[in-house]
Amino acid sequence: MITKERYRIYVVEDDGMLADEICRLLMKWGYEVQIAEMFDNILDEFLTVQPHVVLMDVNIPSFDGFYWCKKIRDISAVPIIYISSRDSSMDVIMGMNNGGDDYLTKPFDNAVLVAKLQAVIRRTYEYSFQESHVLCCRRLTVNLEEATAVYDNKKCELTRNELKILRLLMENQGKIVTRKALMRSLWDDEIYVNENTLTVNVNRVRLKLEELGLQSFITTKKGMGYVIL
Template sequence: MFKIMIVEDDLKLREIILENIRKWGFEGSAVTNFTDVLNQFLKFEPHLLLMDINLPYYDGFYWCGRIRSISRVPIIFISSRDSNMDIIMAMNMGGDDYILKPFSLEVLMAKINALLRRTYSYTEIESGVLQHQGVILDLKDNHLEYNQQGVELTKNEYRIAYILMKKSGQIVSRDEIMRGLWEDESFVDDNTLTVNINRLRRKLRDIGLHDFIQTRKGQGYIIP
């Protein structure tokens, strides 16, 4: 179960968010002692943090900086402060997203779910394996496995699979993939990427993976 920690001074809003995330099946905890947010963070060990900027004693920027010094946990700022400087500061301090108050609970939950999916839907472990939805990509020998069936990938096919699995849940542009393959997309024919994508898709279909790589017209590709 994912654990979400709320650092919000507004008691009513805090309780509303807590109730909502629990309805979604998450475990929630709200900070009540704003003099010691860091120790409460360490004790609860959340998978995601909702952080207001205006807090008693020290502001959200301060606590974001403290937490970033020891953790890469995703942080979403929720604030009524709408200046570009505040948003830029939040991102520069290590925030992953910024939501302006008042906000829709549906939008908040969509952002929480998207960020959790991007952060935790795959596992890259010390043995050199990338996993997503039962698909296992061996980072040592360009081997991909699904449902006890394996396929060998070429260097380019492996690199495409790695880039898309690493960013699962996000649309990756063709230019970004080409940069990952050849470092500078200006030196390659765009059709070359299409050939590699199609060849990889055929290999994936052969082991039962249909529509694993999806096209977003005019935007790029995504592994949802």
């Protein structure tokens, strides 16, 4: 889940000198920075890094930044700021249409980059009182609005109860969620629900995650409940 401690910035820039310069600049401002290494699979690296903001160059190896922005938008609402030497109106429009939040052309003033970064962070994490619609844990991404789970570029649909189970467990990662708490979340009055019904629902979640390739995601704590470690 997103926190307000140190914001993590994922820099997708294939110019090593510029990437290092951006890294040094942002670290001085107290940000945690991860520079892209896997240009042939930005999405996988994005899921591993789980950044609060992405700085995305457009002209990068394999696929361009517009492509990767669109891929990230399929699974996440994380803010994306383009940094590119392509400064035509069409490029800016294309960037916004593919899910970008802002566009900064090279060469840029470092102060402008920091100001844009601070602005998008304020809008997204500090001025917004709305609940995050995306949960991420161990490279599994759950979209609460779409009721979908994504892992290793594979996607599945979730039922209402499956979504509630995953949400409660992911929001309490590392803590045991009791069977009673889960039953109360799924049904208004758990007194009239057979506990076997909960077991069936949890097993359905496990099966769907296994089909995505995610094994042993939910651990059973006998006599207590379930936990995601």
